[in-house]
Amino acid sequence: MPHNLFSLFSQPLKPPLFEPGEPRFWDDPHISKSMLEAHLNQTHDGASRRNAEIEKTIRHLITSGFLKTGDQVLDLGCGPGLYSSKLCFEGMKVTGIDLSRRSIDYARAQAERDGQNIDYIYTDFFNIDYKETFDAVLQVYGEICTFSDEKRDLLLNLVHRALKDNGIFIFDVSTRELRMREGLKNRWYFSEGGFWRPGKHLVLEEGFDYPENDTWLNQYIIVDEDGTVKVYRLWLHDYSFETISQTLENNGFRVEKAWNNLSGELYQKGGDWIAIAAKKV
Numbered sequence: 477m478p479h480n481l482f483s484l485f486s487q488p489l490k491p492p493l494f495e496p497g498e499p500r501f502w503d504d505p506h507i508s509k510s511m512l513e514a515h516l517n518q519t520h521d522g523a524s525r526r527n528a529e530i531e532k533t534i535r536h537l538i539t540s541g542f543l544k545t546g547d548q549v550l551d552l553g554c555g556p557g558l559y560s561s562k563l564c565f566e567g568m569k570v571t572g573i574d575l576s577r578r579s580i581d582y583a584r585a586q587a588e589r590d591g592q593n594i595d596y597i598y599t600d601f602f603n604i605d606y607k608e609t610f611d612a613v614l615q616v617y618g619e620i621c622t623f624s625d626e627k628r629d630l631l632l633n634l635v636h637r638a639l640k641d642n643g644i645f646i647f648d649v650s651t652r653e654l655r656m657r658e659g660l661k662n663r664w665y666f667s668e669g670g671f672w673r674p675g676k677h678l679v680l681e682e683g684f685d686y687p688e689n690d691t692w693l694n695q696y697i698i699v700d701e702d703g704t705v706k707v708y709r710l711w712l713h714d715y716s717f718e719t720i721s722q723t724l725e726n727n728g729f730r731v732e733k734a735w736n737n738l739s740g741e742l743y744q745k746g747g748d749w750i751a752i753a754a755k756k757v
């Protein structure tokens with residue numbers, strides 16, 4: 477979706493809620509390479525949490541009884557398989573789904589190297605059509621926050637259908653507290669090559685707050701050397717314990733347990749994240 481920079485700035489700057497930006501982000505050839513590097517980077521939590529935290533999460537979900545050996549587990553938005561591979565090592569039968577071909581290729585190569593039998597599927601998770609197949613569905617790192625209410629409910633219906641009776645949906649959501657702590661960005665910079673593009677480009681970054689909807693937009697306008705302008709939008713709908721519980725209830729789930737994070741820190745109001753194990757009812 478190329479734009480003209482002038483026309484972009486001569487209209488109201490605050491986009492309507494959940495107006496999509498550039499459709500290709502996760503699967504863009506260059507951005508997906510940057511993303512994979514970020515997933516694997518052990519110095520920050522930009523795209524995935526670090527390995528030690530992932531280990532803690534798996535341990536916690538097993539010791540708390542939400543996951544066990546022999547379970548059929550669906551990892552939605554599995555990225556390079558950082559959770560899927562550990563679940564498989566713990567004796568679970570894992571299906572991982574992701575929209576990034578680069579991440580899925582990496583995950584498959586790792587599984588082959590380690591002799592693991594994991595079903596990695598390159599597709600949009602809105603295309604899934606499982607019926608009462610899985611003991612648990614996992615969706616880690618706030619992916620559900622990136623959707624409008626309508627798309628989120630669609631996803632919850634697909635998850636509900638994919639779970640066996642009494643199956644568990646394990647996921648996490650960010651809170652307004654995290655957003656307030658991070659603050660709205662408003663900056664521009666020139667890059668010789670980096671996350672967004674391999675060559676020279678300009679990045680205009682702006683954050684927008686929609687407090688009445690608990691929603692936030694991080695918008696990135698990327699201008700290439702040839703003048704091509706593309707707008708990327710990362711929408712984030714935050715939740716409180718009350719709003720996520722109500723949403724789950726409306727979609728046929730009941731909260732079994734909530735924590736401050738997936739590695740099992742006790743739930744306390746005011747944290748940056750809420751991790752949830754919800755039962756299909």
Ligand SMILES: C[S@@+](CC[C@H](N)C(=O)[O-])C[C@H]1O[C@@H](n2cnc3c(N)ncnc32)[C@H](O)[C@@H]1O
Nearest residue numbers: 502523524553554555574575576600601616617
């Ligand atoms: C923030 S990353 C988290 C990856 C992984 N869950 C982790 O924590 O290591 C979100 C992942 O979801 C994937 N994703 C986003 N939208 C998707 C969609 N509609 N269908 C499938 N995968 C999607 C992205 O490609 C990316 O790998």
